Amino acid sequence: DGGITQSPKYLFRKEGQNVTLSCEQNLNHDAMYWYRQDPGQGLRLIYYSQIVNDFQKGDIAEGYSVSREKKESFPLTVTSAQKNPTAFYLCASSSPFGGLWDGYTFGSGTRLTVV
Amino acid sequence: AQTVTQSQPEMSVQEAETVTLSCTYDTSENNYYLFWYKQPPSRQMILVIRQEAYKQQNATENRFSVNFQKAAKSFSLKISDSQLGDTAMYFCAFMKQGFGNEKLTFGTGTRLTIIP
Numbered sequence: 001d002g003g004i005t006q007s008p009k010y011l012f013r014k015e016g017q018n019v020t021l022s023c024e025q026n027l028n029h030d031a032m033y034w035y036r037q038d039p040g041q042g043l044r045l046i047y048y049s050q051i052v053n054d055f056q057k058g059d060i061a062e063g064y065s066v067s068r069e070k071k072e073s074f075p076l077t078v079t080s081a082q083k084n085p086t087a088f089y090l091c092a093s094s095s096p097f098g099g100l101w102d103g104y105t106f107g108s109g110t111r112l113t114v115v
Numbered sequence: 116a117q118t119v120t121q122s123q124p125e126m127s128v129q130e131a132e133t134v135t136l137s138c139t140y141d142t143s144e145n146n147y148y149l150f151w152y153k154q155p156p157s158r159q160m161i162l163v164i165r166q167e168a169y170k171q172q173n174a175t176e177n178r179f180s181v182n183f184q185k186a187a188k189s190f191s192l193k194i195s196d197s198q199l200g201d202t203a204m205y206f207c208a209f210m211k212q213g214f215g216n217e218k219l220t221f222g223t224g225t226r227l228t229i230i231p
Contacts, residue, residue: 042119058218106159
């Protein structure tokens, strides 16, 4: 079945470390997104990519980096510059082509905790 | 920039009753989509319903329906005959109409609890 796979489900990071969250999709979607979810703040956009080898900053990009070397993959690196990285991270993808368009397809998320 | 406001952080309702979740948005766009997403305790985001701004008819999906008031920039979700499985966070979201790969802007969510 087609979908989006995020790994790991839970991730623990020590202060000062960089960590990378994986997001892979087999939906042949052009666009991919990373959102951060905090209690009471909804989902906020970190980065998005509308095509391979191109990406744009979202609303809260500071302390994060991404790459889009393959259509299927959009990894997110949480750097040591991110002051408060503990959160739930959601990856999503979308494509305007191929019939009815229903917005985004979401992964199941990664819970990152700083220890 | 678009903003989406959900003014009800938490709501609860008895099973089988009807509940309405509120959402307002601010935009200068004329063509756009509006969505309601559900996030159950599993945290998987599930699309509940969507509305195209150019359509005057309110969208419905089984027990879920919306009241879309474009002039008032209001987009409420009504859940009829509520069920225990409806317990979840509900997010209202906005997307301007483009080529289908535009950004989604979310509200802060409403936590809905269905009481047995």
